[in-house]
Amino acid sequence: MSTGTQQRAATSTNWIDQNGGIYVVGIGMHAYQFPTETPYTQLGLTAVRAALVDAGLRWDQVQSAYVGTAAIGMATGRVMLRHLGSTGLAVTQVENASASGSFAFRQACMEIATGMSDVVLAVGVDKHGDGRRAANKNGLESLSDTANLPPVKFAMMARTYLRERGASVAEMAAVAVKNHGNAALNPFAQFRKPRTLDQVLASPRVVGDLTVQQCTPRGEGAAAVLLVSGHALKRLGLDAKRCVRVHASVAGSDREETGYGDAATELVRSSAQAACEQAGIAPTELDLLELHDAFSIEELLYTEAIGICEPGEGARYLARGDSQIGGRCAVNASGGLIGMGHPLGPTGIGQIAEITRQLRGEASGRQHPNARWAMAHMIGLGSVSIAHVLSTAH
Template sequence: MSQANIIGVGMTRFGKYPESHLADIAWPAVKSALADAGIEPGAIQAAYCGSALGGMMVGQSILARIGMTGIPITNVENACSSSSTALQQAVMAVRAGKYDTVLVIGAEKLTALGGGTLPLNEDDWEASQGMVMPALYAMRAMRYMHDYGLTREQLALVSVKNRANGAKNPDAQMQKPVTVEEVLASRPVADPFTLLQCCPTGDGAAAIIVASDKAAKKYAGKHPIRVLASDLTSGRFTPGFRDMTSPEITVRGSAEAYEEAGVGPQDINLAEVHDAFSIAELIYYEAFGFCARGEAGAFLESGASAINGKVAVNPSGGLLAKGHPVGATGAAQVVEVVRQLRGECGARQVPDAKVGLTHATGGGLAGFDHGACSIHILAR
């Protein structure tokens, strides 16, 4: 069995491109990843494309722009985990020996929806009664504050940290640092969240070239990044009590990923986690074992999750600052971790980064923590 390696990455800066077709937002990311790997388009054997709301045949429409058709193209929809699931499929195909060179794309154009909260399935019991994603995360936050004494200021600090990181990332949608006071004074969305504690709506794309050991030797102009773990799981339905302060899908997924990689939380130098709302990042510190249950607020305040801290969390700015064009998010997290592991991140570079992880979870469904979760652990 071959290992899977990442030999090239690229992305289109997250932002608002209402006048552009999704394919035109995405193809530059593909070309950039190909150039980064030093591989010619004709050498790519298959493509997996993640998009949640882009409609049918997103992968074909992107690759038709740049003469890359005639290969197997698989379109993947798994809500906010769409392109991380696409990567998981690509890694599986390379490890199985089916392909030596695979392209992964994540692409989304949320401005096509006209703004507001993400549309959920109308036939979902809770969505039909007014459930929206900010409300789901807000209830997690309210319970966490009740159980562990987390303050509104500590919650706001997540946005402050990630906006500061995003200001150092040219690919981030939000480029302006903010203060705790500004976060708390922004307009209320779902108590305890104010606007600056919610990820922005936007468009964007990211691309990754996955290669077998053989192909990595042939093409990688830069040091290939090894995929130590590629995990995908789904949420477990429960009609009864559920501890909303501990995300069962991520707790389970992180244990699976650590086991596959043969590493533990102490080995992780940086993590791109799914901070769709401020509380999420805090809950994920605990789910990944970066700190103990109930200690996330203090962990953040101590600077342990800052770029120079014990584990740099969301050095790219995360979903809160880099943006969250949902289907593109998982692939873009991988772009950041690969660049960090290669030492290419300039002002936001995590010192001596050796091992990093990405985590994209998605899907608001009644009875679930989330519908899908995909975690990757990468090493240089």
């Protein structure tokens, strides 16, 4: 018995293992894309219908739905899902910035674990909205109009990281080269074109050392997953070999920081550590990691914080090919936010869909070999975080 298996045996009373465990049984996507006139209902229903087909389930078997969205408006889910049929299911809308879809997935997991439902949908859908943030309506005067803007914040964090680690701007830009390359192999990605290091560095500068191709685009799209309790798998006649099990779901928010930018990194570290502990594995056992890389520096910071490499090793881990598909742990095999895109609502659920394809061995053209353990990690505006650990069914 492996160490991870022994640890899991000792924590079998974990809430996430109740009701026979939680399994991803169906996934669906609408490709991420730049803003169009396509109605959000078409985006979302494309993903939901694909997930139903993938799972082999009927719409009237779904008992509850959680809808992650950040920019569309009130009652997004009910307006969209009624086109599949008015079955009376419960519909809950979830908004938590970039992590909206991730939190919708967590709520679906909790409903299954409590035994309230056996079949739950988590769907994320968004179109590019006005981007208004609650922080701009708090009634307080700001000392700076730019200090809390994400590009400025992460550009300053990048300068600190590169100085303290002795890394170069080119080593940071290599994150974007890798992720654009992965996205070029992903039919659901917003960017489908590989980029060279020279192209990444020569693209227009956004702020500091961050260029356009080192920053996530905004757009639209949808992602959906169907979750089923372990107790219902056999009754529903589902193929257990294609199921992916959820072993951990951990969420948190930032604490007071001691240095500029430290809160976000510490938030990633603490949530990822708690998720690995809940799953009973070490971070170094992860084969796949999908994380928030809205800016290239984040991947270097977070691979260290999560623990797949040692502190100070992020740039070298990438340079050695350890985070490539086929390396020690494929980081953002989907293309990440930089390459796949970041529509907000769908992003976290899209991570789950990518991990499910990989763990099933169905990620044609970008398959990471022998993948067994994976983590999906998201942050929302640097102040909330959420981590999920999944594995092949065993």
